[in-house]
Amino acid sequence: xxxxxxxxxxxxxxxxxxxxxxxxxxxxxxxxxxxxxxxxxxxxxxxxxxxxxxxxxxxxxxxxxxxxxxxxxxxxxxxxxxxxxxxxxxxxxxxxxxxxxxxxxxxxxxxxxxxxxxxxxxxxxxxxxxxxxxxxxxxxxx
Amino acid sequence: xxxxxxxxxxxxxxxxxxxxxxxxxxxxxxxxxxxxxxxxxxxxxxxxxxxxxxxxxxxxxxxxxxxxxxxxxxxxxxxxxxxxxxxxxxxxxxxxxxxxxxxxxxxxxxxxxxxxxxxxxxxxxxxxxxxxxxxxxxxxxx
Numbered sequence: 001x002x003x004x005x006x007x008x009x010x011x012x013x014x015x016x017x018x019x020x021x022x023x024x025x026x027x028x029x030x031x032x033x034x035x036x037x038x039x040x041x042x043x044x045x046x047x048x049x050x051x052x053x054x055x056x057x058x059x060x061x062x063x064x065x066x067x068x069x070x071x072x073x074x075x076x077x078x079x080x081x082x083x084x085x086x087x088x089x090x091x092x093x094x095x096x097x098x099x100x101x102x103x104x105x106x107x108x109x110x111x112x113x114x115x116x117x118x119x120x121x122x123x124x125x126x127x128x129x130x131x132x133x134x135x136x137x138x139x140x141x142x
Numbered sequence: 143x144x145x146x147x148x149x150x151x152x153x154x155x156x157x158x159x160x161x162x163x164x165x166x167x168x169x170x171x172x173x174x175x176x177x178x179x180x181x182x183x184x185x186x187x188x189x190x191x192x193x194x195x196x197x198x199x200x201x202x203x204x205x206x207x208x209x210x211x212x213x214x215x216x217x218x219x220x221x222x223x224x225x226x227x228x229x230x231x232x233x234x235x236x237x238x239x240x241x242x243x244x245x246x247x248x249x250x251x252x253x254x255x256x257x258x259x260x261x262x263x264x265x266x267x268x269x270x271x272x273x274x275x276x277x278x279x280x281x282x283x284x
Contacts, residue, residue: 037204042195043228044186045204053184062179062187077244077251078227081220086185099256102219106256107249109219114241114248 001070001094001126007034007047008072008133014039018133021047021071023055023064023088030067031055047071048079052086063087072130074101074123080109083119090120094130143212143236143268149176149189150214150275156181160275163189163213165197165206165230172209173197189213190221194228205229214272216243216265222251225261232262236272 007020011034019035033050037043048071056062068090069083074097083091093103102109103121110118149162153176161177175192179185190213198204210232211225216239225233235245244251245263252260 037227041198041202041204043198043204043206044191044195044224049186053186056183056185060183062183062185064185076223076227077219077249077254077256078223079220081218081223081244082186085179085218085220100258102223102249102256106254107219107244107251109249112219112248114219114244116242 001072001092003029003032004047004070004072004094005126005129005133007032008130011035011047012133012137018137019047019071019073021051021069023051024068024070025055025059025064025066030058044078046076046079048075049082052082052088056086065089068092069119070125072126073097073134074103074105076100077102077107077109080107080115084110084115084117087117088119090122092122092125094124094126095134096123096127143214143234145171145174146189146212146214146236147268147271147275149174150272153177153189154275154279160279161189161213161215163193163211165193166210166212167197167201167206167208172200186220188218188221190217191224194224194230198228207231210234211261212267214268215239215276216245216247218242219244219249219251222249226252226257226259229259230261232264234264234267236266236268237276238265238269
């Protein structure tokens with residue numbers, strides 16, 4: 001989660017909402033990414049999406065059954081869907097996102113009958129620092 | 143929808159589930175894409191995602207408020223989330239997807255309070271041909 005928080009901080013420095021994500025295969029870091037939709041002109045470029053895509057490229061396959069995802073914020077519906085498609089084994093996330101989250105809020109996607117893979121989910125990891133980064137970012141832009 | 147169906151047919155020829163998508167800006171085709179997660183080693187590479195990403199690249203921005211998406215199959219949660227993030231104005235889709243769809247099935251994402259943009263949605267367009275492509279594909283693989 002340290003690497004994910006560092007990526008979140010890097011996102012803030014490019015005026016992107018500070019969210020970072022890491023894909024791990026056991027103890028090995030496969031991919032690290034920062035949220036970058038504006039920078040990349042890509043509405044799908046959330047940290048989780050970029051990390052999952054980079055990990056799949058690095059491993060040369062479209063399923064990551066042996067990988068875990070660490071992310072500083074509760075994934076949205078798009079990212080939760082991607083996590084399920086990628087067959088990620090475990091998801092560890094920091095701050096909850098009542099406005100846009102899709103794991104413990106809104107669609108609670110992993111509980112839906114149309115969700116074909118349910119990762120193990122662990123929340124609240126590093127949430128203090130992850131949430132503080134987000135609060136500072138939005139306060140500075142008001 | 144004709145171009146989306148042609149893209150779906152092209153996907154089937156590469157052993158991918160036959161789904162195709164097109165992003166239009168008024169009468170102009172901005173991007174066409176075929177479903178390609180296996181080919182690209184990218185679990186996020188659904189037709190809608192590839193078309194949205196290509197359109198955002200082509201237009202040099204991360205929001206597509208003036209664009210419409212045509213897709214041969216009901217979008218999943220990942221793609222519905224991406225459609226909302228991209229601020230797509232209208233979504234036209236072909237076959238319904240009771241097993242994985244997220245518009246009229248499962249999370250019905252566009253009705254969720256955590257969905258921050260609701261496109262106009264028109265379903266059933268070209269559904270006969272879109273559904274037949276999918277049925278032929280899965281029948282041939284059984």
